[in-house]
Amino acid sequence: MLATTILASSMVFVDGTVANVALPALQESLGASAREAQWVIESYALMLAALLLAGGAAGDRFGRRKVFILGTLVFTLSSLACGLAASMGQLVAARAVQGVGGALLVPGSLAIISASFEEEQRGKAIGTWSGYTSLTAAIGPVLGGFLIGHLSWRAAFLINLPLGAAVLFLAWRFVPESRDPASGTRFDWAGAVLASLSLGSLVYALTEAPAQGWTSAAVLASAALAVAAAGLFVAQERRHPAPLLRFQLFRSRDFSGANLLTLLLYAGLGGGLYFLPLNLIQAQGYTSAEAGSALLPFVAVMFLLSRWSGGIADRYGARLPLVAGPLIAATGFLLYAVPGIGGSYWQTYFPATVVLGLGMAVTVAPLTTTVMNAHGEQLAGMASGVNNAVSRVGAVLAIGVLGLVMGAGFGRTLDAGLASNAIPAPLSQEVQAQRGKMGAIELPPQAPPQTRAAIKQVVASALVSGFRQVMFVSAGMAVVGAMFAWAMISPKPRSPSRQR
Numbered sequence: 051m052l053a054t055t056i057l058a059s060s061m062v063f064v065d066g067t068v069a070n071v072a073l074p075a076l077q078e079s080l081g082a083s084a085r086e087a088q089w090v091i092e093s094y095a096l097m098l099a100a101l102l103l104a105g106g107a108a109g110d111r112f113g114r115r116k117v118f119i120l121g122t123l124v125f126t127l128s129s130l131a132c133g134l135a136a137s138m139g140q141l142v143a144a145r146a147v148q149g150v151g152g153a154l155l156v157p158g159s160l161a162i163i164s165a166s167f168e169e170e171q172r173g174k175a176i177g178t179w180s181g182y183t184s185l186t187a188a189i190g191p192v193l194g195g196f197l198i199g200h201l202s203w204r205a206a207f208l209i210n211l212p213l214g215a216a217v218l219f220l221a222w223r224f225v226p227e228s229r230d231p232a233s234g235t236r237f238d239w240a241g242a243v244l245a246s247l248s249l250g251s252l253v254y255a256l257t258e259a260p261a262q263g264w265t266s267a268a269v270l271a272s273a274a275l276a277v278a279a280a281g282l283f284v285a286q287e288r289r290h291p292a293p294l295l296r297f298q299l300f301r302s303r304d305f306s307g308a309n310l311l312t313l314l315l316y317a318g319l320g321g322g323l324y325f326l327p328l329n330l331i332q333a334q335g336y337t338s339a340e341a342g343s344a345l346l347p348f349v350a351v352m353f354l355l356s357r358w359s360g361g362i363a364d365r366y367g368a369r370l371p372l373v374a375g376p377l378i379a380a381t382g383f384l385l386y387a388v389p390g391i392g393g394s395y396w397q398t399y400f401p402a403t404v405v406l407g408l409g410m411a412v413t414v415a416p417l418t419t420t421v422m423n424a425h426g427e428q429l430a431g432m433a434s435g436v437n438n439a440v441s442r443v444g445a446v447l448a449i450g451v452l453g454l455v456m457g458a459g460f461g462r463t464l465d466a467g468l469a470s471n472a473i474p475a476p477l478s479q480e481v482q483a484q485r486g487k488m489g490a491i492e493l494p495p496q497a498p499p500q501t502r503a504a505i506k507q508v509v510a511s512a513l514v515s516g517f518r519q520v521m522f523v524s525a526g527m528a529v530v531g532a533m534f535a536w537a538m539i540s541p542k543p544r545s546p547s548r549q550r
Contacts (some may be wrong), residue, residue, distance in 0.1 A: 097149025099442030106157035121154025126214025193343025255452030306537025318524030320445025351407030379409025467508030
């Protein structure tokens with residue numbers, strides 16, 4: 051049972067990171083701009099984040115195994131569609147459906163674990179789940195780089211087909227059915243639609259604003275729709291007899307603090323894992339396989355320490371690791387901001403990768419355990435759905451918000467570099483017209499070799515400058531998350547009944 055939930059969740063988390071390494075290949079293969087390539091990530095993360103609450107609630111009401119199997123089937127079939135996509139539009143649409151499947155199976159994974167283990171063993175079980183799923187999520191860029199370098203970006207999606215088939219077989223044979231008997235059968239469809247509409251509109255506004263302008267009619271209308279839908283969602287949840295989100299969950303300081311930390315830390319991590327491969331491939335000259343392999347130390351540290359950190363939360367309480375872990379992760383983000391262009395991996399990105407992996411290993415299992423213990427088995431699906439939704443919302447918004455930070459830092463350095471290198475005006479204008487592609491800017495073919503080399507160096511320096519700004523913001527978010535953990539999470543383990 052535990053192996054089945056790990057394998058299924060791993061598919062979802064791998065596909066959340068494997069496409070990051072594929073973005074340069076996608077831009078080249080399908081002729082996409084940086085903004086279009088961003089939607090390959092955003093469409094998946096958006097639907098995953100928007101429907102996780104619905105997925106958790108559906109499992110509680112209709113049966114966790116049933117919804118888990120449905121999600122696995124949807125995810126597997128949409129992975130086939132991703133691998134066969136012939137255009138960016140088809141790929142973005144298939145990725146969105148993948149997100150729907152992931153939203154159905156991920157909260158069910160944790161809810162099935164919570165229903166199958168006693169509380170004194172739950173921390174270790176969740177720690178095992180966290181360790182292996184974090185391992186596979188981190189392996190995503192490594193696997194993606196290998197498949198892209200040796201086969202095609204399509205193989206990064208098609209590999210889900212045999213994995214999905216294995217999960218379906220194991221779930222049918224070995225996973226017991228469970229549900230919340232107090233949940234009833236009336237499902238909050240309006241809440242699911244409003245949550246998706248609000249988040250989708252917000253992400254659209256953040257993603258399209260750099261290209262269309264903050265004052266464009268489409269961006270303003272999208273932002274207004276996001277606010278209106280969010281207000282209607284709150285009103286809907288307060289009056290629905292079986293809401294997707296019960297606001298009384300947040301009466302628990304542990305639950306609220308853990309989710310605030312989740313939002314901030316996973317926003318930094320999501321932004322970092324999105325922009326790091328672009329920096330390594332487009333500025334540092336790594337191959338796809340090398341860029342993916344750069345995260346192997348992160349994988350190793352997460353795998354070795356996650357189960358251990360889950361046991362610490364069971365025995366000593368979660369506050370200490372939930373303060374120390376994000377502070378260590380913040381140090382890792384800052385170390386990523388140090389390298390310029392060139393240099394040995396072992397002296398540049400290796401230390402940052404190890405430190406970030408250590409911070410996340412200390413944090414992930416205690417964080418998940420805190421969330422799942424806050425309200426007990428009956429609300430396990432909803433609690434899991436909320437926390438997973440918060441982590442995905444953090445990543446979705448981070449890519450949009452940090453994309454603005456990246457674009458601003460890139461643009462300032464690009465302008466200054468073109469001016470300081472005295473690039474002729476026609477060539478400079480040709481480069482400026484492509485600034486939306488950032489590191490994928492095509493060098494003017496008519497430029498002399500020396501001028502082309504200078505423009506290439508300017509573009510690479512601009513990309514590194516923007517990446518540094520992203521890492522500074524990510525570090526700040528991790529520090530603020532640690533402050534919330536210190537202020538809100540109890541130092542000792544407490545039973546769920548005392549927290550309601």
